[in-house]
Amino acid sequence: MTPPTFPPPRRRRRRGAASAAVLALTLAASLAACSSEDTPSADTATAGGPVTLEFWTWSLKGSDPEAKAIVDKYHQEHPNVTVKLSEVGGTADTSSKLLAADKAGDTPDVVQVEYRGLPALVVSGAVKEITADVASVKGNVDPNIWALTTFNDQVYGVPQDIGPMMLTYRKDLFDKYGVKVPTTWAEYAEAAEKIREKNPDAYIASFAAREFEFFAAQAAQAGAQWWSNDGKAWKVGIDSEASLKTADYWEDLVKRDLVKVEPLLTPEWNAKVNKGEILSWAAAAWAPSVLYSVAPDTAGKWESAPLPQWTPGDPAVPFMGGSTYLVPAKSKHPKEAAAFAAWLGASDEGSKLLLSLDLFPGGNAGRQATLSHEPPQLMPQQKDFYTITDQVIKNTTIPVTWGPNVNVAQTAFGDALNKAALDRTSFREVYKATQQAVVADLEKAGYTVAK
Template sequence: MTPPSPRPPRPGRRWTMAAALAVALTATVAACSSADTPSSGTPGTSGTEAAKGPVTLQVWTWNLKGNDPRAKAIIDKYHQENPNVTIKLSEVGGTADTASKLLAADQAGDTPDVAQVEYRGLPALVVAGVVKDITADVAALKSGIEPNIWALTTFNNQVYGVPQDIGPMMFTYRKDLFDKYGAKVPTTWAEYAKAAEQIHKKDPEAYIASFSAAQLEFFAAQAAQAGAQWWSNDGKAWKVGIDSEPSLKTADFWEDLVKRDLVKVEPLLTPEWNAQVNDGKLLSWAAAAWAPNVIHSVAPDTAGKWESAPLPQWTAGDPAVPFLGGSAFLVPAKSKHAKEAAAFAAWLGASDEGSKLQLSLDIYPGGNAGRQATLSHEPPKLMPQQKDFYQVADQVIKNTTIPVTWGPNVNVSQTAFGDALNKAALNKTSFREVYKATQQAVVADLQKSGYTVTK
């Protein structure tokens, strides 16, 4: 009865109906919401060619907080140098939140132009087809970051993100209390166990550290220190080494400490953990160079009593460690301004100017110039007295020679591993079994998805 529609066919009838409703609504929206910011582009137009007119880049990040004056200074600076480009910052949550939002946004064709993600979350996004290959876009600034850091975002020789901050592994501890209890700062994990014993003997309420099963990345890094690779690939097939013997030995180590009640089974950064750190009942945190700022935010009163040292080792004198934590900026495949987005990510991460500015955010820059700048920078607020903090950290970066590859299904293992390890720690059952079960779950999941897994 109605005249034939001049409009091109739509994907489905329900969308047509929805669209009809939307047309009616948008009229109303336009009428009463003038607060809407101009969007980065009309939904219909796409293409990665450099735009002629002004461009607004939507950036999802937790490093640069929307109205933090320090972050503002950085994006203002960029706008000054690139008057065509305006940056709009948004904090949508941490890695997991950002990743899940990004996946949904990709499906909807509504992605931002730049998104921050922790290194271990990147492969999953790459295989989901959400991330753009920006190898060519960043080629010019390649020399701004060391190859061992680029390796964190490079898969099969293609670059999927620009490293921003990095986590050289360090052991941050209460210098005053280690001295008081006569505990030696451990250089090996065996010494760590001895120090744990010593501390707990002197003060039964104090522990060398908490044991947090949710820290999958830490356990993976520890296994890597021992020579195990939890994930690895030859470009064609995946290999999973969570139950390899070196990895299982690290499981034994923690099982022993937990069974002897030398570490406190307690998640990180809970009100409880914070209180214990404040009270001087948790004396250290084996993590990375970003840890001091985290500790300072929960226990500012303890500043001046801490120091950081290189991480303990399995073999005395072997300095090699992997990176722990840190994050990169990726460009979503469906970004409408991919060129400008990649340019911004590269500027902040790899250019001299950008990576130096990152230092103002209390994060550890991955770019060479930023790293160089740390050497003359004041130590973190947690240890104003440890003047050589950044020298120690820089040496650790030089020793960060163990590459860690993250598989496309880290999330699956993260929950399975954390839950099971918590249970084992509470029930004092075998940690080895947890590692073995995780191995099976990870392999099964990879196979279910259709990947080839080799022994």
Template sequence: MTPHSLPSRRRRRTLLGAAALVAALTASLAACGSNEPESSGTAASADGPITLQFWTWSLKGSDPGAQAIVDKYHELNPNVTVKLSEVGGTSDTAAKLLAADQAGDTPDVVQIEYRGVPALVVAGAVKDITADVASVKANVDPNIWAQTTFNNQVYGVPQDIGPMVLTYRKDLFDKFGVKVPTTWAEYADAAEKIHKKDPEAYIASFAASQLEFFAAQAAQAGAQWWSTDGNSWKVGIASEPSLKTADFWQDLVERDLVKVEPLLTPEWNAQVNKGKILSWAAAAWAPSVLYTVAPDTAGKWESAPLPQWTKGDPAVPFLGGSAFLVPEKSKHAAEAAKFAAWLGASDEGSKLLLGLDLFPGGNAGRQATLGHEPPKLMPQQKDFYQVTDQVIKNTTIPVTWGPNVNVAQSAFGDALNKAALAKSSFREVYQATQQAVVADLQKSGYTVTQ
């Protein structure tokens, strides 16, 4: 897989440093070495004990599994103490990191969702850690490294990944005589059959705010919402392949074959428990979420590969997942990169992440899933991890996130929800979002080609 390329912004003077950083993204990843991470900086023992400040939301200090990870690293590196600070999701963490960067007082390691990485790279807020992860490069598949690699330079160590699957109520599919759809056309037929059998039941909800899902749909159909062309950006939110996915969902909404309802609301939770929402097209983390919402339905669900837009083409993008980044102004950058490489990409670290109910990005963690018990939601589906591992092998569609994902989110979610409720044009929402994203890129000094 070709790593992403980030075109530089035509900066005002205050942003010249970040532009220079991005313009310099030309070196190749160092050759693979041993199985354990090496650091390009001075070992911690040379300067005495240090404490690494780690901003995260996956590793909670109250979680025994997280504490076990921290304790294990301290055992292996007695002079390094990792202090966990629980922070919010990517948007909150990114804003805090940029503020800390301006103040010159950043943490040492930060967990950021993949979609938030490009903006931090362009802002010059995170370090190029290519040399630091060279020895563990072979421990993570190229299609996973691609989430944090730009112009062949690595800016983060993958933590977890989201192979996309369809998690569905097998008992109710069987009751209604509905086969698991292998294409989106079959999905639409299944949606119609389910709603005809039970007018209160829907194959799924339509959650307009899920920007990543709709971007993934477009990518699976052959579009890229953001892509690069040399030193300029291209925006494909309103490209024809993307608009065709909009048409597909609009058709289901207009025929009342999906329920217009945000995810994880009290109403959504109640409908899932009642067996009135029968599936969720998401990632391999969906069963864990569903189990927290509807534990009494355990044993009634299964997961299958995501339906295909083109029959016979199993490739899908990842949905969600995050990485460990080292801020540019970390006071212990070399040690921080070494810790990030150990946690996300070493055999030991990636296996430990599996204990946090994550789907590890590292090969050892992935391999360990194959002998792991299936999710509590589907204890009877013994091949769950075999299914998801095959999805990962087929996941060859890279999704490039632009530096202004927040603008797309603001323009897209509410407008699409209003269109769904009013049954007005989804295409117009996609086109308006494209215009907003392009205008923001141009206003910020980027070159945009159409």
């Protein structure tokens, strides 16, 4: 699912340091200094003695036998290391708790955070740079996946899972209504119109205005960059013309009542999915497992296909969702923590084991294992699901840069877009207002912002 909002904890920093903290694929060289500033050297004086690593995670629940099996496997291979699982509630809770723990000087050793939550933590200095620690497994993960955690050639996290974007749809009802699976967003609009003609109670999809990462991904697919940094200044492109064209597209579908304005995963939405009144979900490869959890009786009626294209013939999409294992700057056992993170997310053994958690592994071995894995329970008949997904990953070449104030953007964006959708008012104005709010916040925080 789209990651929850993380709160806006941000330490006041000198203007020069703040403006140099570049969180793009081409970060300024000063980022490492910025992230490690005032961080004491790690205590690794265990000298091979017993070590207990506290691991904040929501994917590995201590009560789940699959998670226990993974941790037990690591214990068998590393008898001097004990991994203690502490469940947390997602990026919002984790980020705020980690920043508080960092301030108190008492952090866990390994933390799971969604990719878009990482930049703010790097800027805060709460995250350790682990490039050397993961060098031995660097070749086990493709570059476009390492890019999610790599800033200025420095690694700050080990990828756990990824979200290659796809369209999951009710194949039986598409067939019944004579609707072709759309390969472009123009075809998607045509399909939406035909579905409404065939069944006045049905929609191709919901329009969930608060799904911030989806709209960011849409803009990226259309050629926009909501945040970018050249090493000297931030540039915000939420109101760029490429971005606004996607706003126009969705406004048109909403005004023509071709998508249902409502949030996802509510009891009402779940009921519509079960009744065959919501026929698709444009999200990522994790969507089938979510749909199965709310509509298990519809299993066998769904399939997944590549995401529709904004530019015909251009299959490139960004990743949507997924998370990383990071080592807090004040971890008491950073070497052992980085070794565990590298094993779990990037080793052949660890990345294959992640499949048991119903995740799509970021590691190459886990990805390769999916090709012989059974399809998701939602579509047991679609034997080529993982083959299609793997091709989507190879086409996932659009890097998305998250700025240090994603929380501000999401707050400004979600409620306003939902109101505009319900009131049938301008989506462009929402995007423009969000742009202004993000720029104002960056400037207030002392960042240099390019006009």
